[in-house]
Amino acid sequence: KKIPLKLITMKKIIATTTINPPTEALLKYAAMPDWHVIVSGDLRTPHELYEDIDNVTYLTPEYQEKEYPMLSKLIGWRCIQRRNFAILEAYRQGADIIAIIDDDNIPYEGWGEDLMVDKPTEVNLFDINVIFNQKESNDPNFVPVTNNTERNIQYCYQKYFANNQF
DSSP states (O other), rough: OOOOOOOOOEEEEEEESSSOOHHHHHHHHHHHHTTEEOOOEETTTTTGGTTTTTTEEEOOOHHHHHSSSHHHHHHSSGGGGHHHHHHHHHHTOOEEEEOOOTTTTTTTTTTTTEEESSSSSOOOOHHHHHTTTTOOSSSSEEEEEEOOHHHHHHHIIIIIIITTTT
């Protein structure tokens, strides 16, 4: 039996890490009814403050080390990369959409409501080889175009020249 499309809802999860007590931003994300928040704690995070927040799953340092021992050792502590555990946990929980946020970025009104998933959209791309006079390339490198030329050039430099990929 087919389920009417409007009854199917996506599992949407917000992933983050923090060393802070629950922030205004985090509490606003947690209050969004269509989203669930997973917070990956760090050694300095006040763990007990996350125990009773509705709509938030808090990953303690002990949980992270038990479930992902090798990754925990490789990443280390006191770094933004701890949010990778929240991303992995979201994937493990079957998330259809994972949004990655910083706990100090307060969401705008309507954040996360009108997603472009499965909706046709136009994206402007260009082949970076043309910019660097490599017009005959069998390996096009398409990058997004912004309306900021300086940002486009900076993106190209960081992506290709900083790593000697050209």
